[in-house]
Amino acid sequence: QTTSTIADEGRQRLAAGPLAVSFDQVAVQYEKERDFALRDITFQLAAGETLGLLGRTGSGKTTLTRLLLRLVEPTSGAIHLGATGVVPSALPLTELRRHIGMVTQDVQLFPATIRDNLTFFDPTVSDETLLAIAQRLGLAEWLTNLPAGLDTQVGAGGQGLSAGQAQLVAFLRIGLQDPGLVILDEPASRLDPVTERLLDQAIGRLLQGRTGIIIAHRLATVQRVDKIMILAEGRVVELGERAVLLAQQ
Ligand code: ATP
Ligand code: MG
Numbered sequence: 574q575t576t577s578t579i580a581d582e583g584r585q586r587l588a589a590g591p592l593a594v595s596f597d598q599v600a601v602q603y604e605k606e607r608d609f610a611l612r613d614i615t616f617q618l619a620a621g622e623t624l625g626l627l628g629r630t631g632s633g634k635t636t637l638t639r640l641l642l643r644l645v646e647p648t649s650g651a652i653h654l655g656a657t658g659v660v661p662s663a664l665p666l667t668e669l670r671r672h673i674g675m676v677t678q679d680v681q682l683f684p685a686t687i688r689d690n691l692t693f694f695d696p697t698v699s700d701e702t703l704l705a706i707a708q709r710l711g712l713a714e715w716l717t718n719l720p721a722g723l724d725t726q727v728g729a730g731g732q733g734l735s736a737g738q739a740q741l742v743a744f745l746r747i748g749l750q751d752p753g754l755v756i757l758d759e760p761a762s763r764l765d766p767v768t769e770r771l772l773d774q775a776i777g778r779l780l781q782g783r784t785g786i787i788i789a790h791r792l793a794t795v796q797r798v799d800k801i802m803i804l805a806e807g808r809v810v811e812l813g814e815r816a817v818l819l820a821q822q
Pocket of ligand 1: 603635
C-alpha cells in the first residue's frame, strides 16, 4: 500500500521525548505470490536506545524502517510505539511523522536557498533557531561557511552539495523537527573526510535523548549503537547487544 491510499483515521497522541519501539512477529509481503520482504520480525527498543541494522542488499532493512512511518503496512504482526504501546495506525499520520524523523540515502532537496531547504519554506522559522540547532549538532561553522550562508542557493536535484553535505542538511531538518525516534539510512558512498567527521559528530548529538534505528554502512556508526540486528532474506539472523555480539566474534 502506498501513502496515498492508507487510512488516516487515528486519534491517539504520543508523548514527547524518546520513543520506545516494539515489533511483534511482523511480516511484510509487497505482492501476493511474491516472497516475503520481512518475516517474523520481533524486537524491542527501549526509549533512548539505538539499533544498528545490518544485512545484504535486499535483506529488508529499508522495509523495516518504512513500516514505522506507515510507508509500508505490515501484512501480519504488530508494531507498538511509546510507553503506552500505541499502534502506528492509531495515530494521525501528521502526529506519527512528527515524532519519527527519517533521513534517507537520497535526501530531497529543492532548488532554493539552504534556509528554505531547512524550513520547508516556513517563514516563521527564524535564522536564530536554525543557527541554534546547527550549533547543537556541531554544524554552525559548516553552515555559516557556505558561500552565502543560509542564503546559499541549492541547485535543482541538490546540485552544488555532495551526498554527505545533503545528509548534513537532512540532519539539520531533523534537529528542527525534534522527533523522539530518528531513522537513518546511511549513504553507502564514500564521503570526504571533513564531511564524514561532521556527520559523525552530528549523528552522536542527534541521537542524544532520542531512540535511533540506523542502517549503518560505516564502522564508526556501528560502534555507536546499543543493539545490532542482522537481516538475511527478510529474517533476523542475529540480534543482541553490540558489546555482547562483538565479544562472541
Ligand atoms: P539495500 O541494502 O539494497 O537498500 P534493503 O535491505 O534495504 O536493501 P529492501 O529495500 O527493504 O532491502 O527490500 C527487501 C525486499 O523487498 C527486496 O526483495 C526488494 O526487492 C523488495 N521490495 C522493496 N521495496 C519494494 C516495493 N516497493 N515493491 C515490491 N517489492 C519491494
Ligand atoms: Mg535499503
